[in-house]
Amino acid sequence: MPKTTRVILGAFALGIAGFAAQAGDIEAGAAAFASQCQNCHNVTNAEGDVLAGRPNMRTGPNLYGVIGRQAGSYDGFRYGASLVEAGEGGVEWDEETMTAYLLDPTSFLRETLDNNRARSQMSFRVRDEATAADIIAFLTQFGEAAEDADAEAPAEG
Numbered sequence: 798m799p800k801t802t803r804v805i806l807g808a809f810a811l812g813i814a815g816f817a818a819q820a821g822d823i824e825a826g827a828a829a830f831a832s833q834c835q836n837c838h839n840v841t842n843a844e845g846d847v848l849a850g851r852p853n854m855r856t857g858p859n860l861y862g863v864i865g866r867q868a869g870s871y872d873g874f875r876y877g878a879s880l881v882e883a884g885e886g887g888v889e890w891d892e893e894t895m896t897a898y899l900l901d902p903t904s905f906l907r908e909t910l911d912n913n914r915a916r917s918q919m920s921f922r923v924r925d926e927a928t929a930a931d932i933i934a935f936l937t938q939f940g941e942a943a944e945d946a947d948a949e950a951p952a953e954g
């Protein structure tokens with residue numbers, strides 16, 4: 798099977814196994830982001846406005862527009878090789894892939910890449926699917942797709 802197909806099927810299988818359809822709660826997601834994610838990430842739009850988290854937080858990549866983004870593709874961030882490989886193999890962040898990733902980043906990469914030496918540079922896990930769903934609902938608000946139609950379309954990133 799071509800590698801790309803394998804990667805996509807792997808991500809799909811993980812999605813089904815790891816994701817029970819659940820509508821996240823944006824407010825709960827904001828609180829969870831503040832307590833669990835903003836030590837390493839923020840959400841900064843193309844104009845440089847920090848929409849969540851603190852300025853100059855670059856331990857983890859900017860999560861503005863992360864929903865719909867290819868994994869490991871935020872320009873200028875030094876990702877681990879495994880995450881970049883997953884993205885190049887077709888992994889995009891959506892509810893299913895991000896839920897699986899947040900619950901266990903290393904397992905997600907190992908299963909997706911079919912390589913049990915794959916590693917994640919994110920050493921953090923969300924405890925349960927409900928919290929992941931809340932955080933995803935919160936993050937879905939930030940991105941070009943969610944911006945007003947009359948806003949100037951910022952450059953990709």
Ligand code: HEC
Nearest residue numbers: 833834837856857858868869870876877880917918919921
């Ligand atoms: C201890 C620091 C740390 C914490 C806490 C953390 N992250 Fe991360 N995160 C990282 C790093 C570093 C990476 C890059 C991983 C890699 O390159 O393998 C990353 C990557 C990601 C990615 C992939 C982004 C992309 O561009 O492909 C997502 C999504 C993500 N984190 C979401 C979260 C969320 C949501 C939380 C809170 C629940 C969180 N992270 C908490 C450090 C952290």
